Amino acid sequence: MGKEKVKIAFVGLGGRGYGILKLLLSMEDIEVLGVSDLYEDRAEAGRKLVLETKGNNPVCTTDYRKLLEIKEVEAVITPSAWTSHGDICIDSMLTGKYVATEVGGATSVQQCWELVRTSERTGIPCMMLENCCYGREEMTILNMVKKGLFGELVHAEGGYRHDLRDEVALGRENRHYRQKNYLNRNGDVYPTHELGPIAKYMDLNRGNRMLSLTSTASKSVGINEWIRKNKSTDYDLYGSKFALGDVVTTVIKCAHGETIVLFHDTSLPRPYSRGNLLQGTNGIWNEDKAAVSIEGLTPAKNSWDHHSWQSLDEFYAEYEHPLWKQYREAGVKAGHGGMDYLVLRAFINAVRSRTDTPIDVYDTASWMAITTLSEDSVAMGSAPVAIPDFTNGKWIDRRPPVRGRYCLEEVCEDSMDNEW
Amino acid sequence: MGKEKVKIAFVGLGGRGYGILKLLLSMEDIEVLGVSDLYEDRAEAGRKLVLETKGNNPVCTTDYRKLLEIKEVEAVITPSAWTSHGDICIDSMLTGKYVATEVGGATSVQQCWELVRTSERTGIPCMMLENCCYGREEMTILNMVKKGLFGELVHAEGGYRHDLRDEVALGRENRHYRQKNYLNRNGDVYPTHELGPIAKYMDLNRGNRMLSLTSTASKSVGINEWIRKNKSTDYDLYGSKFALGDVVTTVIKCAHGETIVLFHDTSLPRPYSRGNLLQGTNGIWNEDKAAVSIEGLTPAKNSWDHHSWQSLDEFYAEYEHPLWKQYREAGVKAGHGGMDYLVLRAFINAVRSRTDTPIDVYDTASWMAITTLSEDSVAMGSAPVAIPDFTNGKWIDRRPPVRGRYCLEEVCEDSMDNEW
Numbered sequence: 071m072g073k074e075k076v077k078i079a080f081v082g083l084g085g086r087g088y089g090i091l092k093l094l095l096s097m098e099d100i101e102v103l104g105v106s107d108l109y110e111d112r113a114e115a116g117r118k119l120v121l122e123t124k125g126n127n128p129v130c131t132t133d134y135r136k137l138l139e140i141k142e143v144e145a146v147i148t149p150s151a152w153t154s155h156g157d158i159c160i161d162s163m164l165t166g167k168y169v170a171t172e173v174g175g176a177t178s179v180q181q182c183w184e185l186v187r188t189s190e191r192t193g194i195p196c197m198m199l200e201n202c203c204y205g206r207e208e209m210t211i212l213n214m215v216k217k218g219l220f221g222e223l224v225h226a227e228g229g230y231r232h233d234l235r236d237e238v239a240l241g242r243e244n245r246h247y248r249q250k251n252y253l254n255r256n257g258d259v260y261p262t263h264e265l266g267p268i269a270k271y272m273d274l275n276r277g278n279r280m281l282s283l284t285s286t287a288s289k290s291v292g293i294n295e296w297i298r299k300n301k302s303t304d305y306d307l308y309g310s311k312f313a314l315g316d317v318v319t320t321v322i323k324c325a326h327g328e329t330i331v332l333f334h335d336t337s338l339p340r341p342y343s344r345g346n347l348l349q350g351t352n353g354i355w356n357e358d359k360a361a362v363s364i365e366g367l368t369p370a371k372n373s374w375d376h377h378s379w380q381s382l383d384e385f386y387a388e389y390e391h392p393l394w395k396q397y398r399e400a401g402v403k404a405g406h407g408g409m410d411y412l413v414l415r416a417f418i419n420a421v422r423s424r425t426d427t428p429i430d431v432y433d434t435a436s437w438m439a440i441t442t443l444s445e446d447s448v449a450m451g452s453a454p455v456a457i458p459d460f461t462n463g464k465w466i467d468r469r470p471p472v473r474g475r476y477c478l479e480e481v482c483e484d485s486m487d488n489e490w
Numbered sequence: 491m492g493k494e495k496v497k498i499a500f501v502g503l504g505g506r507g508y509g510i511l512k513l514l515l516s517m518e519d520i521e522v523l524g525v526s527d528l529y530e531d532r533a534e535a536g537r538k539l540v541l542e543t544k545g546n547n548p549v550c551t552t553d554y555r556k557l558l559e560i561k562e563v564e565a566v567i568t569p570s571a572w573t574s575h576g577d578i579c580i581d582s583m584l585t586g587k588y589v590a591t592e593v594g595g596a597t598s599v600q601q602c603w604e605l606v607r608t609s610e611r612t613g614i615p616c617m618m619l620e621n622c623c624y625g626r627e628e629m630t631i632l633n634m635v636k637k638g639l640f641g642e643l644v645h646a647e648g649g650y651r652h653d654l655r656d657e658v659a660l661g662r663e664n665r666h667y668r669q670k671n672y673l674n675r676n677g678d679v680y681p682t683h684e685l686g687p688i689a690k691y692m693d694l695n696r697g698n699r700m701l702s703l704t705s706t707a708s709k710s711v712g713i714n715e716w717i718r719k720n721k722s723t724d725y726d727l728y729g730s731k732f733a734l735g736d737v738v739t740t741v742i743k744c745a746h747g748e749t750i751v752l753f754h755d756t757s758l759p760r761p762y763s764r765g766n767l768l769q770g771t772n773g774i775w776n777e778d779k780a781a782v783s784i785e786g787l788t789p790a791k792n793s794w795d796h797h798s799w800q801s802l803d804e805f806y807a808e809y810e811h812p813l814w815k816q817y818r819e820a821g822v823k824a825g826h827g828g829m830d831y832l833v834l835r836a837f838i839n840a841v842r843s844r845t846d847t848p849i850d851v852y853d854t855a856s857w858m859a860i861t862t863l864s865e866d867s868v869a870m871g872s873a874p875v876a877i878p879d880f881t882n883g884k885w886i887d888r889r890p891p892v893r894g895r896y897c898l899e900e901v902c903e904d905s906m907d908n909e910w
Contacts (some may be wrong), residue, residue, distance in 0.1 A: 090633060193732040221715065224708050224758060225737035284704040284872050288644050289747025295641065295771040317645035317769065320752050321739050321872065327709025331739050331751070338644060339785040340774040341797040349737065351715040354760040358778050377653060377761040452704050452741065452874040 075101040079137035082150030083107040083116040087339040095123040104129035104137035121131035131283035145421045151247035156181040163194040170197045170417040173262045175441020182435035189431035197427035200266035208267040209391035221352025227266025229333030229345040235296040252314040257445030258334040275432045276468045280457040283322045285447035287315025406454040435460045495521040499557035502570030503527040503536040508855030515543040524549035524557035558585040571667035576601040583614040590617045590837040593682045594863020602855035609851035617847035618854040620686035624832035628687040629811035635691045641772025649765040650685025655716035672734040677865030678754040682857045695852045696888045700877040703742045705867035707735025712757030832864045855880045
């Protein structure tokens with residue numbers, strides 16, 4: 071289409087970062103002008119990848135601030151270590167550059183306020199790249215929610231339920247930041263894969279908001295056990311004490327009375343699941359069953375129970391989100407079932423059109439805050455803690471976008487009636 | 491076998507009570523000497539049932555204390571309204587009669603202490619008839635836990651997830667106590683169908699105990715919506731305010747660091763589930779998937795996940811609880827898949843042998859206490875509350891029975907090696 075290319079600086083080239091960079095470089099309308107990582111070899115690998123794919127030689131540095139000095143750069147994408155997201159986002163906005171951060175939690179509420187204030191004062195958006203908001207299943211459920219199939223929403227559950235014992239135990243060998251976090255912090259360090267989609271279902275920051283939470287951590291034994299089974303006694307972490315409880319349960323209460331339960335569950339053997347469950351006055355979705363039950367639609371199968379489960383597959387024909395339908399027809403791109411591509415495009419398209427990002431700075435700040443507040447609650451014996459209103463009251467009048475905010479130009483027309 | 495019959499007084503003849511009485515009367519070694527209900531017609535229906543089934547005419551009264559005056563009565567069984575369980579149990583023990591209460595929660599911690607102290611001082615056992623402790627699936631999981639398949643237990647979830655909107659909304663017509671409770675109380679009013687089995691997995695009151703909990707209630711809209719849909723505006727409860735949140739989430743922390751999450755979820759449309767999930771350092775059980783994943787046993791099916799689910803059916807051959815195996819071979823009796831019969835027999839056999847009940851007064855008191863403590867936490871904005879140690883330190887040395895405590899003479903030999 072001969073469009074101007076969007077000029078990007080890329081910060082953070084670990085395993086996930088390298089993968090995202092590759093996906094980004096597969097897009098025609100992208101130019102990567104700079105790459106950075108704290109490890110020189112990783113930054114260099116990123117530079118090579120850009121050169122080989124696109125033919126240009128990007129600035130390569132271990133200090134991301136050098137990239138912010140490149141005037142042409144319009145946007146920063148940062149899949150860096152969790153604890154660096156805040157500073158990189160703030161510094162990017164202060165130099166007038168759109169910024170997208172990979173998922174992760176905050177280490178203080180103050181940091182979340184700074185994100186919000188910096189964005190408000192500079193007018194520059196800040197978006198969390200919460201790919202699960204763009205999952206096919208999640209978007210179909212969102213569409214069903216907005217069409218009223220679940221009735222009034224009351225309760226949601228979800229989790230990051232993923233056996234990461236090897237990644238954590240081998241973190242030093244792999245230079246993965248997860249290990250240091252698990253050794254030192256105790257709380258839900260990674261809440262957004264489930265919270266992001268739930269926030270969209272429940273209109274958080276747009277007519278609703280999170281009010282308070284409690285967090286409770288189980289004992290921490292899973293990773294130690296893994297190390298005992300898989301490593302010898304001279305392994306440097308043999309017998310180390312991991313601060314992070316194996317399962318951290320967080321219960322959030324919302325302004326309109328909804329409850330949200332999050333599970334961080336990554337230190338025990340188990341099949342992967344985001345454990346989503348959504349309940350309203352007219353129906354329920356259970357991800358582990360890949361099924362819903364909608365009153366008035368789902369037929370009863372047993373004499374002793376007037377509700378039955380019905381495969382979600384039966385709903386795609388009518389309720390698949392229009393964005394996903396077009397995306398499938400155009401050919402789904404790689405990356406966690408296609409959602410990595412969609413979330414990146416949502417960001418790129420916002421940069422291109424100079425509009426706000428569909429996951430905005432209030433979403434980003436409030437979702438990131440759950441981590442630090444969860445740590446606070448665990449530290450205080452599961453005491454309830456208040457969740458700040460990062461919109462300072464604007465959530466009362468803000469509404470979910472009527473159309474277009476999730477639109478991706480490759481797969482949908484601007485004129486499409488994308489009604490949520 | 492020509493054994494002496496066990497002489498029973500039966501208190502509470504609502505729908506559930508009538509069903510249990512019927513089941514009880516099907517047993518040869520039982521004699522029911524008295525029946526009672528606050529409603530005369532219900533008591534009378536019970537009297538008729540006894541007369542027709544067994545040929546004797548039992549004392550029939552609206553005042554259960556009259557039945558405690560019958561000297562020959564050895565044991566009381568009470569499926570009465572929740573809020574009457576405490577008094578009936580205490581009065582029964584004070585007259586030297588074993589007592590079994592249907593499930594339900596307490597309205598004060600003091601009441602739980604009285605149960606414990608009365609039992610300790612009279613030497614008379616008090617058992618909650620938690621039938622789910624005797625479910626085939628739950629007992630198989632218990633057997634797998636005790637054989638070490640899950641490794642060290644870390645986390646459990648469960649719930650009473652059952653659409654009871656019609657029962658509650660029509661409670662006055664049906665004279666069901668649930669309605670008054672829902673109109674007035676807010677907390678987990680019915681926690682034991684999931685907590686009972688979990689308590690057995692985690693050795694609560696026998697080497698472990700519950701330390702504290704938080705409870706969070708969602709808004710209450712499900713029953714109102716049901717009434718609006720199914721009743722006209724002149725229905726007396728049209729527009730009534732139900733105090734009970736549609737979903738109440740309770741998070742319990744145990745002495746050895748385990749977490750237990752309970753969901754009370756009975757006011758929204760959904761298929762029935764007890765939503766059990768159990769996680770240890772070596773495996774996981776997910777009831778909604780009817781599956782487990784055990785490290786070292788369950789083969790991986792996907793290249794991207796080294797864990798897969800495996801149907802629990804594949805484990806029954808080797809791990810079905812011996813009690814259940816014998817029960818199946820002898821012919822499963824009616825009542826919630828057979829467990830109603832087993833839990834009643836466990837009580838009857840304890841009465842017969844003058845031994846303690848397998849679910850004892852400490853179990854009964856601590857499980858019932860969760861309800862009132864949950865109400866306290868909800869009332870205080872999800873503040874953590876302490877769970878009393880009803881054993882006064884005896885839990886440190888108490889151990890799960892090595893054998894025999896779950897044994898039912900009809901289906902298993904005393905000599906059976908029932909090793910937990």
